[in-house]
Amino acid sequence: MADDDEREIELTSLVERNDLTGIRLWLAEHQPYEIADELSRMDVHLALVPFRLLDKDRELEVFEELDPHHQHQILLGLRDSAFRALLEEMDPDDRARLIGEAPAKIATRALAGLSPAERKMTAALLGYPEGAVGRYMTPETVILHRDLTVGRALEVVRAKGADAETVYTLPVVDDGRRLAGTVQLSDLVVSDDSELIKDIVDVLVPRVRATEPAEDAARLMQQANLVALPVVDSEERFVGLLTFDDALELIEAADTEDIARQSGASPVSGHYVAAGVVRLARARSVWLLLLIVAATLTVNVMQVYEATLEQVTALALFVPMLTGTGGNVGSQSATAIVRALAVGEVRLRDLPKVAWKESRVGVLLGLMLASVALVVGTALVGPLIAAVVAVSVIAICTWAAVIGSTMPILARRVGVDPAVVSAPLVSTLVDATGLLIYFSIARLVLGI
Structure with missing residues (x-):
């Protein structure tokens, strides 16, 4: 870590001193x-x-390593000639992604500066819906016909491979350009030159439609351990490959967004260190405002049961403990299910199974925590109120686990990002409903 800090200070210092030799x-x-x-x-x-x-x-390599936010900033600072040259050399999928996320001023300038061939290729990728895998695939591939021999296929790879983004996975098509499968370069190298491609092609390789969500395609690659994933159109014609580097970026972006949503904030693009204070505050403020409004439910519940608290003031001692415990249990369940949804371990039809499993987990957690609450409560306020608290802990933990696990699945069902309704929102909801459970049990047991 120290070396990283020194390196950053060194470069910044060189730039501030305008030491061009040192920078080089x-x-x-x-x-x-x-x-x-x-x-x-x-x-x-x-x-x-x-x-x-x-x-x-190296300029192109460094530029492609930057996130879109910083790419846009760099482009705005370049002269027209450098601007056009940089975009012209980019891979079509990277360029389409950059233009698709760029402000209108940059997008218009970028498309106008491209050569006709590159503009056509970029426009084709931008024609797919936002977030579709078609926006992230590369059309620059070496395509093999299924009737070629291995020897002839290797000649095609040598002739066209320099212009392709990858040659490790090679799509195989029939006469109608419909995808027959893929063949790995390693399989070509070790096969006899006279052998036909159709005899070594992997016809069972997974494939996705160009209009399907890019994140789903990336997760499929991760699950199937693929270097590249074929992308086809509605008629099964090959249109491109999703490569592993783009899949990794998609998964990283999706996980970053989920983490932000789970913490009750909007995702912030770009590097954290370079992000301004106002920008960070704005990303967090919207959700905090919504959550503070939702938290008024807890205040209303306390108001409703004000008379109960006046009769047995000792009940108020355990409100923070119960709301905190319920919120924590709900948040744990929600986080687990959001992650399971993201990697495909849980599907919509699993809702009843998930609810049943989490309810039992909640009961077990409640029993364990209730035993502690019973001992502490008896020592502080006596056995009767301690019993109320212990029973409430079990009920609240069970309820929180069910709510926390089902809300993300229901959110997915209605087309809302499950991460949006995860930890903070679940915790706020469980706080209010947990108090209802607590005071209802208290009235029943204490007869008030």
Whole structure:
């Protein structure tokens, strides 16, 4: 960690001193991903200085390592010639993603500056719905016909491979360009030259439609351990490959968004260090405002049972403990189910099974925690109120586990991101309903 801090200070210091020789030496000693990380930490007017000093090949590598937010900032600081040259050299899928997320000013300028061939390829990818795998696939592939021999297929790979984004997974098609399967380059290399491609093609390889969600496709790749995933149109014609590097970025972006949602905040693009205070506060404020409004339910419940509290003031001692416990149990259940939904372990039809399992988990947790509450409560306020608290703990834990596990699934059912209704919202809801359970049990047991 210390080395990282020193490296960042060193580059920033070199830029601030306008030490061009020192900057060039620093850039030569570091990998593109390291350079991109350091540029992401700097203000854009400073980051442009080392970026402009990169040679053409490394400039593209570093640029593609940046997230879209910083790519847009860098582009705005480039002259037209450098702007056009950089975009022209990008892979079509990376370029389409950048333009699709860019402000209108950058998008228009970018498309206008492309060559006709690159513009056509980019426009085709942008024609797919936002978030569809078609936006993330690469059309630059080496396509093999199923009737080719292995020897001829290797000649095709050698002739066209330099222009393809990947040659490790090769799509195989029939006369109508319909996907027959894929063949791995390693299989071609070890096969006899006279053998036909159709005899070694993997016809069972998973495939996805270009209009399907990109995150689902990336999760499928992860599950099936694929280097690349074929993408087809509605008529099963091959249109591109989703490569593993793009799949990793999709999964990282989805997980980052889920983490933000689970904490009750909106996702913030770009590097945290470079993000402004106002921007971070704005991302968190909306959800906090909604949650504080939802928290008024708890105040209303306390108001309704004000008379009960006046008769047995000792009940108030355990309100923070019960609401905190219920919120924690609900949050744990919600987090587990959001993760299970994301990786495909839980589906919509599993709702009854999940609710039944989590209810039993809640009961077990409640029994364990109730035993502690009973001992502590007896010592503080006597056995009767301690019994009320212990029974309430069991009921609240069970209720919280069920609510926490079912709300994300129901959210998915109605088309809402499950992470949105996870920990903070579940905790707020369980606080209010938990108090209803607590005071209802107290009235029943104490006869008030």
